[in-house]
Amino acid sequence: MAEFVPVPSFDLVVFGASGDLALRKLFPSLFHRYKDGQIPDDSRIVGVARQVMTKDAFRQSVSEGFANLAKGDPSSPEFQAFLALIDYVALDATKADGPWDHLVQSLADGEDKVRVFYLSTPPSVFGGICAQLRDAGLVSPASRVVLEKPLGRDLMSAKAINDAVAEVFSEDRVYRIDHYLGKETVQNLLVLRFANALFEPVWSRAAIDHVQITVAETIGVGSRGDYYDKSGAMRDMVQNHLLQLLCLVAMEPPNSVDADAIRTEKIKVLQALVPIGPADIASHSVRGQYRAGLVEKEAVKGYLEDLGPDRTSSTETYVALKAEIANWRWSGVPFYLRTGKRLPSRRSEIVVTFRPPPHSLFGHGGEANQLVMRLQPDEGMEMWLQIKEPGPGGLRVKSVPLDLSYETAFTLRYPDAYERLLMDVVRGNLSLFMRKDEVESAWAWVDQVIAAWESAGTQPDPYAAGSDGPLQAALLMDRDGRKWRDLI
Ligand code: NDP
Numbered sequence: 001m002a003e004f005v006p007v008p009s010f011d012l013v014v015f016g017a018s019g020d021l022a023l024r025k026l027f028p029s030l031f032h033r034y035k036d037g038q039i040p041d042d043s044r045i046v047g048v049a050r051q052v053m054t055k056d057a058f059r060q061s062v063s064e065g066f067a068n069l070a071k072g073d074p075s076s077p078e079f080q081a082f083l084a085l086i087d088y089v090a091l092d093a094t095k096a097d098g099p100w101d102h103l104v105q106s107l108a109d110g111e112d113k114v115r116v117f118y119l120s121t122p123p124s125v126f127g128g129i130c131a132q133l134r135d136a137g138l139v140s141p142a143s144r145v146v147l148e149k150p151l152g153r154d155l156m157s158a159k160a161i162n163d164a165v166a167e168v169f170s171e172d173r174v175y176r177i178d179h180y181l182g183k184e185t186v187q188n189l190l191v192l193r194f195a196n197a198l199f200e201p202v203w204s205r206a207a208i209d210h211v212q213i214t215v216a217e218t219i220g221v222g223s224r225g226d227y228y229d230k231s232g233a234m235r236d237m238v239q240n241h242l243l244q245l246l247c248l249v250a251m252e253p254p255n256s257v258d259a260d261a262i263r264t265e266k267i268k269v270l271q272a273l274v275p276i277g278p279a280d281i282a283s284h285s286v287r288g289q290y291r292a293g294l295v296e297k298e299a300v301k302g303y304l305e306d307l308g309p310d311r312t313s314s315t316e317t318y319v320a321l322k323a324e325i326a327n328w329r330w331s332g333v334p335f336y337l338r339t340g341k342r343l344p345s346r347r348s349e350i351v352v353t354f355r356p357p358p359h360s361l362f363g364h365g366g367e368a369n370q371l372v373m374r375l376q377p378d379e380g381m382e383m384w385l386q387i388k389e390p391g392p393g394g395l396r397v398k399s400v401p402l403d404l405s406y407e408t409a410f411t412l413r414y415p416d417a418y419e420r421l422l423m424d425v426v427r428g429n430l431s432l433f434m435r436k437d438e439v440e441s442a443w444a445w446v447d448q449v450i451a452a453w454e455s456a457g458t459q460p461d462p463y464a465a466g467s468d469g470p471l472q473a474a475l476l477m478d479r480d481g482r483k484w485r486d487l488i
């Protein structure tokens, strides 16, 4: 049975409230928490963006977002009651001369309540918004700020944002979002590793051959081309989501589930990542860009056509990397990471491949055991074991999975990652958010990979939409005598 832990009544201001993320994820997630009785009726939610519109027009766009982007039913009485909590203020949040007094009025008599400022805007305006919040006198003792990813576009810009935010909010009031950490199956990684004594003795170079982390998407860049073309898969996905998954697989057991205990162990992993510099860039990385093709039987355009007419770009929509961790537990165990848009299936998974049996007793090489953690969709776990195939005809060994499907085992609705994360901000639980030094360590590693690409001056390898990515990614594995797990 799901249990909903009550949260206190709170005020939430969403900057960037008319944007894709807010309408597609944040408001639908807030509604689900409201529907489950977790948001008290005297809570207030205020949307802020520069576009001038009335409160009713804004509520209408939240309804349309819920219907069109989240496939929900906005006509239900619960949704209408949720809408009644929402106000809207049109404001350029980086400028002092806007109608800040409107926002002050919307939050009147709420100094004692938890007050959340969610910055769902481009990161370049995070520092400016924090300064204006302070100058408008809106930062109460119980205020906290949520920053969307990616935080900046390199180490230097991330530091500048962190410093600007730190002038207004102390670190224990800054919630840096990586929504992958809010996914149920990602949280389950910690439970799997540290609530089952079975794994720890084999969770190292002694028994593990290599690890694969895949986040494959079928979607293209859609309407986010302008943002994406300045970012690319490395900044958009690897710097945050894939490195966070790698940290959860590779970290040492924390002393407790306290936020800082977990984050300190994750940072040690990031700091132990071996730099991929100009000498290794060709052997340790692949960049790709999709061309037109067929995804799930549908003809789709290539990346350049998705950007618009007559566009050129050397931005990567696919990355494969061979990462290595220089510490006692993982030395010599490669972590292969890959992510891309317009791949043949939507699939996020972590595959831990164990070493094969040291001696072949049954007349063949002996396949290695694999632990597959399926993060989405079709959440679950597979443990591939060798068994004797039943029946006559000699002793035949076969690889079969012990298969746990969460859908079959638990009949719950899977909450969106943002539901959990939003409630954690209100509760003041920082465990699933990234600390300043964690984000900066991730950028430090990613920056030198990007610098090595730039100095090599190569273009991303083309791949057809709907294929497994560039051939070079298969070769990266092939050189090591390994292969990627199939995407279909
Ligand atoms: P959009 O471009 O769709 O939305 C940006 C929003 O910010 C708009 O509401 C815009 O409204 C508002 N805005 C911009 N500048 C200001 C300003 N000076 N003052 C007030 N409001 C402003 O972006 P997304 O919603 O896609 O992304 C928002 C953030 O979330 C980004 O940091 C992005 O990297 C991150 N993110 C997005 C994801 C997604 O799937 N969309 C996924 C993960 C992270 P107006 O122009 O009217 O001011």
Ligand code: BG6
Residues within 6 Å of the ligand: 217, 236, 237, 348
């Ligand atoms: C976002 C990226 O952080 O994650 C998007 O900006 C990507 O480009 C998305 O599509 C993937 O998230 P999910 O939860 O659908 O796997």
